[in-house]
Amino acid sequence: MKLIILDRDGVINRDSDAFVKSPEEWVALPGSLEAIARLSQSGWTVAIATNQSGLARGLFDMNTLNAIHAKLHREVAALGGDVDAIFLCPHGPDDGCVCRKPLPGMMHDIARRYDISLAGVPAVGDSLRDLQASAQAGCTPWLVLTGNGEKTRARGGLPANTRICADLAEMVDLLLQDE
Ligand SMILES: [Mg+2]
Ligand SMILES: [Zn+2]
Numbered sequence: 001m002k003l004i005i006l007d008r009d010g011v012i013n014r015d016s017d018a019f020v021k022s023p024e025e026w027v028a029l030p031g032s033l034e035a036i037a038r039l040s041q042s043g044w045t046v047a048i049a050t051n052q053s054g055l056a057r058g059l060f061d062m063n064t065l066n067a068i069h070a071k072l073h074r075e076v077a078a079l080g081g082d083v084d085a086i087f088l089c090p091h092g093p094d095d096g097c098v099c100r101k102p103l104p105g106m107m108h109d110i111a112r113r114y115d116i117s118l119a120g121v122p123a124v125g126d127s128l129r130d131l132q133a134s135a136q137a138g139c140t141p142w143l144v145l146t147g148n149g150e151k152t153r154a155r156g157g158l159p160a161n162t163r164i165c166a167d168l169a170e171m172v173d174l175l176l177q178d179e
Pocket of ligand 1: 007011127
């Protein structure tokens with residue numbers, strides 16, 4: 001199977017320092033949902049891996065997060081795309097979990113779910129911790145310059161095999177070109 005793993009905030013939708021706490025606050029970035037649809041139509045399975053510490057912080061509850069993700073699924077489906085699964089870490093930074101990126105726990109969960117090796121699986125993020133989790137799990141990390149991406153690139157220290165592109169739309173162009 002062809003699997004791709006996407007971070008959510010700053011890759012698919014606008015990120016917010018105040019957290020995305022409601023369906024109304026979840027707003028897709030230009031071209032990102034169309035890019036997901038192109039992946040689906042080219043036979044790629046799309047999974048999302050997202051830190052959602054807003055749950056642990058009490059900023060929103062699971063029902064609200066489900067409503068946010070229902071909106072995501074609906075908007076992707078309207079364009080002919082599909083997000084197969086959303087993996088999330090509900091913990092805070094001090095909870096000592098193994099799933100919060102930069103740790104690779106969610107990536108390992110994804111590998112188990114699909115029963116595949118993550119070697120070379122493209123994984124797209126806008127923050128260093130996304131790239132670190134991806135690299136640790138054996139994925140190929142891609143940095144997009146949306147969301148925190150410009151800041152992440154400027155700070156440096158990226159995993160050695162990180163590929164950089166403007167946004168998810170360009171990433172998908174390059175990925176499909178290489179097939
Ligand atoms: Mg992000
Ligand atoms: Zn966690």
